[in-house]
Amino acid sequence: MNQNRPQSEALYQEALQHIVGGVNSPSRSFKAVGGGAPVFMKRAEGAYFWDVDDNRYIDYLAAYGPIITGHAHPHITEAIVRAAANGTLYGTPTELEITLARMLKQAIPSLDKVRFVNSGTEAVMTTIRVARAYTKRNKIIKFAGCYHGHSDLVLVAAGSGPSTLGIPDSAGIPTSIAHEVITVPFNDLGALEQALQRWGNDTAAVMVEPIVGNFGMVMPHEGFLEGLCKLTREAGALVIYDEVISAFRFHYGSAQTYATFADHAAIEPDLTALGKIIGGGLPIGAYGGRREIMEQVAPLGPAYQAGTMAGNPASISAGIACLEVLQEPGIYDRMDALASKLAAGLMETARENGIPLTINQIRGSFSAHFCDHPVTNYEQAQDTDGERFGTFFRHMLDQGINLAPSKYEAWFLTTAHTDEDIETTIEAARVAMAALR
Ligand code: PMP
Numbered sequence: 001m002n003q004n005r006p007q008s009e010a011l012y013q014e015a016l017q018h019i020v021g022g023v024n025s026p027s028r029s030f031k032a033v034g035g036g037a038p039v040f041m042k043r044a045e046g047a048y049f050w051d052v053d054d055n056r057y058i059d060y061l062a063a064y065g066p067i068i069t070g071h072a073h074p075h076i077t078e079a080i081v082r083a084a085a086n087g088t089l090y091g092t093p094t095e096l097e098i099t100l101a102r103m104l105k106q107a108i109p110s111l112d113k114v115r116f117v118n119s120g121t122e123a124v125m126t127t128i129r130v131a132r133a134y135t136k137r138n139k140i141i142k143f144a145g146c147y148h149g150h151s152d153l154v155l156v157a158a159g160s161g162p163s164t165l166g167i168p169d170s171a172g173i174p175t176s177i178a179h180e181v182i183t184v185p186f187n188d189l190g191a192l193e194q195a196l197q198r199w200g201n202d203t204a205a206v207m208v209e210p211i212v213g214n215f216g217m218v219m220p221h222e223g224f225l226e227g228l229c230k231l232t233r234e235a236g237a238l239v240i241y242d243e244v245i246s247a248f249r250f251h252y253g254s255a256q257t258y259a260t261f262a263d264h265a266a267i268e269p270d271l272t273a274l275g276k277i278i279g280g281g282l283p284i285g286a287y288g289g290r291r292e293i294m295e296q297v298a299p300l301g302p303a304y305q306a307g308t309m310a311g312n313p314a315s316i317s318a319g320i321a322c323l324e325v326l327q328e329p330g331i332y333d334r335m336d337a338l339a340s341k342l343a344a345g346l347m348e349t350a351r352e353n354g355i356p357l358t359i360n361q362i363r364g365s366f367s368a369h370f371c372d373h374p375v376t377n378y379e380q381a382q383d384t385d386g387e388r389f390g391t392f393f394r395h396m397l398d399q400g401i402n403l404a405p406s407k408y409e410a411w412f413l414t415t416a417h418t419d420e421d422i423e424t425t426i427e428a429a430r431v432a433m434a435a436l437r
Helices: 006-018 074-085 095-107 120-135 160-164 189-202 224-234 313-326 331-352 378-382 386-398 419-436
Strands: 041-045 048-051 056-059 113-117 139-143 181-184 203-208 238-242 271-275 285-289 358-362 365-369
Touching: 056 419, 074 313, 095 113, 095 285, 095 313, 113 120, 120 203, 120 238, 120 271, 120 285, 139 189, 181 189, 189 203, 189 224, 203 224, 224 238, 313 331, 331 358, 331 365, 331 419, 386 419
Parallel strands: 139 181, 139 203, 203 238, 238 271
Antiparallel strands: 041 048, 048 056, 113 285, 271 285, 358 365
16 A cells, blocks of 8 residues: 555545446556556646645646646636536527637648547547448558557557557457457557558558557658558558647647648548647547538438537537647747757666667657667667556656656656646666665
8 A cells, every 4th residue: 555645545445336446537547557556636726736645746748739828728618617607508509619620720721621520549449330321331441559549440459558458459349340450569560561462452440549649749751651551542542640649749730730741732632530739638529521421411411420518518618728738939949948858858767777679759758668679669668668668657756757667658748747747857877776676
């Protein structure tokens, strides 16, 4: 039992009586970092959490991505309160939905039409249905280690959550469904080409995280997305980008409009799935793409998708407010600078202690893998020291640094982190790395 967190321990024991595994998402359990009670938080503001024992933490989880402006950002909180006072759920259209749809389209030009849903899982699930309706084909090709939510089709050789827990495929998914999914290694155009040669005529879509966030942060090799789009279209299939993590993470736009990719036209997808940041911390998802494809969706077309909560005024208001904050000039450069400083500090503390560490930084986010080789695909991410990560994680937690409890998850900077937070974190890492020797 942790001396510093008796209330968390007690609440965990009680939660276990009522909530399966004591958590409402398996990635929140500490199973992958040696087990025991996860920390029960009671309050969050800016870059900080306070737990039920009144310990303070600097937070790099950012709720797995959405909290890019820090917790309880006043502009977003105000928007949510205003929306709640006006009624939380209408079941009718509202003008707010048009506003957020316009903002998304302006930032991501491949979205001719969008539809709001309630989660990233729903968004991805529906892009697959729409792609199947449009192409009248069934198979999906995806990449090992990319996570696309927990729907049947994409939980085959999925990424962070399931691989952390050592479940390659979930139970309860019929093999007939798994047979409709082909998984190939990320950054391997040869493997994609082979898969398309064999199954191309039956393939509805190739689904990818254009910048990966689920086995660490991983950039596509130069030419990978161009090649993926070309090969997929030659096979008559659609390209689907899962930008649930990547949209608005690196700049005001998505991976498909990110400056690093010179030829945006050559990498534009047919459909895009969105979530996380676009809801400003409330439940949301969205999908969109080319007009004639999106017109497959009911009420215009034969592909059905609906939602009682979809487009609710609170989520949409929070999303609009979050994107407004992210339009402030210099905001992404600042997160980039803080992440660079933190990554450099972590590398230095690792070197001082002779600990091999590989950091993949993309703007204000990075992953830190305990290994001495690059991480550019899932196999390399698996081949890293999970036990060492678990020990590091616990030493950081005990010093008030909150990380995701999995070696596959990213560290996310927010607009609320300060230079001082980074320095405190590097000092904690120095102690944690020394403990790993
Ligand atoms: N796609 C990606 C790339 C994700 O990272 C996630 C969640 N981590 C999802 C889809 C699923 O989103 P949600 O948890 O909102 O269902």
